[in-house]
Amino acid sequence: MTGMDRPRRLRRTPALRRLVAETSLEPRQLVLPMFVADGLDEPKEISSLPGVAQHSMDSLRKAAVEAVAAGVGGLMLFGVPRPEDKDGIGSQASELDGILNRGLRALSEEVGDSTVIMADTCLDEFTDHGHCGVLSADGSVDNDATLHRYVEMALAQAASGADLLGTSGMMDGQVGAVRRGLDAAGRTDTGILAYTAKYSSAFYGPFREAVGSSLQGDRRTYQQDAANRREALHELELDLAEGADIVMVKPAMSYLDILRDIANESTVPVAAYQISGEYAMISAAAERGWIDRRGAILESLLGIRRAGADFVLTYWATEASHWLS
Structure with a gap:
């Protein structure tokens, strides 16, 4: 070996490794998903997500x-609304006194000046059929009717203090x-965190417990097919043209190639969601x-950071932020 053939030199000590590290992991790069449930007086642990809870308003704060x-x-x-408050169009999602919007106001009051508050702008937690949109007479999800509901949700969430709408x-659209x-x-100041590449995945299971999902069937007609890669770049092109401020890939673990593709092409910041199944697998093995x-x-x-998030x-x-600090 010649002197030019020893990359291990830069791995020899923690200080050297820190000096030449190509990717950083910092608390500011981590976002905490939280669940607030209607009717709770104290937090309720989610069995498939050890250490994660549905919050009461007080424990959320x-x-x-x-x-x-x-x-x-x-x-x-x-x-997470009460089961009896769910209906076919997810009415509670756009009500200012609905659980999500009350939770957003609580976060805005408590920590709004010191962090970024994001809202899930989707109907699935609020519908009695568990789908992300309004259903047509034949039981399929009506894309365009759903868009009207999303706008109503978005306005309520913006009024309740959300900085970014997910x-x-x-x-489509x-x-x-x-x-x-x-x-x-x-x-005009409220931003959009677009779930640009959201794949239909077996790893969402624990999340369905977390939000008390009423899902009937599956979401394969609107979430992306795990077999497809180029399609994600098409979704990226559309979301950027429509005004996305940030784009996201979900899940993260099995889709790091998609994340890298998106990061290579995106002109706006890129996020990734380490979803419930990923959390549950590591937790169970540990x-x-x-x-x-x-x-x-x-x-x-x-x-996930190295792949481009x-x-x-x-x-x-x-x-993790405590550890990194």
């Missing part, structure tokens, strides 16, 4: 303060419809002593 103190970049809020339903609706109402929990969490997050939605955001 407390957890938000802790997350912000740890340095997280933002909070993404999901609402258009997660994968309806959703970003443009929401942008036009916000602008027409004078909400509980059995099969992997090092902290090491696996940080490595998984670093891998400017920030990552992860249920470990607060805990």
